[in-house]
Amino acid sequence: MTAHVEARGLVKTFPVRGSRSPVRAVNGVDIVIPRGRTLGLVGESGSGKSTVGRCLLRLLEPTEGTVRHGDHDVLAMRADQLRRHRARSAMVFQDPYESLNPRMRIRSIVEEPLMLHTDLDGRGRRQRAAELMRMVRLEEVHLERFPHELSGGQLQRIGIARALATDPDFLVLDEPTSSLDLSVRAGVLRLLKRLQRELDITFLFISHDLTTVAAMSDDVAVMYLGTVVEQGPASEVLENPQHPYSQALLSAALPVTTGARPVRHVLEGETPSPVDLPPGCPFAPRCPLRRDDCVTGMPAPHAVTEQHLAHCVRVPEGTHILPARAPGDHVPAISGATTR
Numbered sequence: 379m380t381a382h383v384e385a386r387g388l389v390k391t392f393p394v395r396g397s398r399s400p401v402r403a404v405n406g407v408d409i410v411i412p413r414g415r416t417l418g419l420v421g422e423s424g425s426g427k428s429t430v431g432r433c434l435l436r437l438l439e440p441t442e443g444t445v446r447h448g449d450h451d452v453l454a455m456r457a458d459q460l461r462r463h464r465a466r467s468a469m470v471f472q473d474p475y476e477s478l479n480p481r482m483r484i485r486s487i488v489e490e491p492l493m494l495h496t497d498l499d500g501r502g503r504r505q506r507a508a509e510l511m512r513m514v515r516l517e518e519v520h521l522e523r524f525p526h527e528l529s530g531g532q533l534q535r536i537g538i539a540r541a542l543a544t545d546p547d548f549l550v551l552d553e554p555t556s557s558l559d560l561s562v563r564a565g566v567l568r569l570l571k572r573l574q575r576e577l578d579i580t581f582l583f584i585s586h587d588l589t590t591v592a593a594m595s596d597d598v599a600v601m602y603l604g605t606v607v608e609q610g611p612a613s614e615v616l617e618n619p620q621h622p623y624s625q626a627l628l629s630a631a632l633p634v635t636t637g638a639r640p641v642r643h644v645l646e647g648e649t650p651s652p653v654d655l656p657p658g659c660p661f662a663p664r665c666p667l668r669r670d671d672c673v674t675g676m677p678a679p680h681a682v683t684e685q686h687l688a689h690c691v692r693v694p695e696g697t698h699i700l701p702a703r704a705p706g707d708h709v710p711a712i713s714g715a716t717t718r
């Protein structure tokens with residue numbers, strides 16, 4: 379399938395005060411999302427997921443690489459082209475109480491992107507705001523309220539309405555349900571799915587919650603320390619992870635209710651600092667299957683199936699499966715992997 383949104387060789391560094399080495403938050407990421415599909419981006423906290431999302435929207439300026447959206451080379455756009463292009467994409471943030479201005483009425487929050495990116499007059503904006511409220515299944519009367527008068531679930535629907543205001547065809551959803559009560563999460567996820575289907579929107583769906591990612595995603599990419607270590611169809615990556623890091627991440631998040639006793643893989647040590655990246659495979663220092671050639675260069679992607687890539691030198695040889703641990707072994711604390 380042809381890409382609707384695509385990044386190649388994406389790198390983003392941030393300067394560190396008092397150090398000559400920058401943080402390499404994203405270190406050479408390739409991503410492809412076909413039109414109307416969802417790529418789930420998973421990985422522990424600090425692995426670079428949000429930075430990738432912001433670079434795709436050019437809310438952050440990538441240090442290296444290319445980003446394409448539709449027919450456009452996003453990074454080549456001048457300021458005026460970029461301003462027009464911004465109407466075609468948007469971001470939904472984790473916490474709507476933080477991301478939406480508490481001093482603005484909901485109407486102003488929803489209509490602001492229309493002011494910035496369209497020529498609609500006051501009447502046109504009011505009509506669009508009313509339409510957006512219907513799309514996110516909220517009553518119009520909420521437009522006259524302030525954020526603190528709405529529940530978390532209602533407010534995230536406002537965040538979605540605002541993101542959809544200019545009729546974008548690409549959304550970055552950065553943990554869109556993590557701050558919500560369990561009881562309202564499913565409703566917001568169903569809403570997102572319906573809107574995606576009806577409006578043919580492409581999603582990058584960032585989440586710690588692997589259950590949610592499984593429910594939402596067509597494809598999944600697993601990030602570790604600024605790189606994608608594995609990506610492919612969601613069912614293959616989540617049910618049959620190949621990269622040792624993906625195996626550990628997913629095993630830490632196995633639902634405890636499944637029949638067989640889940641095998642959980644222990645990872646020793648801490649994730650290295652993105653200021654001082656290890657040579658070769660970023661996971662090598664913690665990988666139980668590490669060998670000498672893991673540190674000599676970044677492993678080339680190996681095609682497990684046509685669409686399923688794993689960046690591990692052992693995968694082509696079939697020696698990449700982590701050994702099972704004895705029952706009662708310590709359960710690893712891989713931050714960010716949950717089944718909440």
Ligand SMILES: Nc1ncnc2c1ncn2[C@@H]1O[C@H](COP(=O)(O)OP(=O)(O)OP(=O)(O)O)[C@@H](O)[C@H]1O
Pocket residue numbers: 392393401402403421422423424425426427428429430652714
């Ligand atoms: N503006 C910034 N300045 C300096 N370092 C940054 C900045 N933004 C992100 N980083 C660093 O880049 C790395 C990746 O961060 P990022 O937020 O993209 O990860 P993440 O996977 O989205 O994490 P989380 O799940 O906690 O949001 C981290 O080490 C983070 O500290």
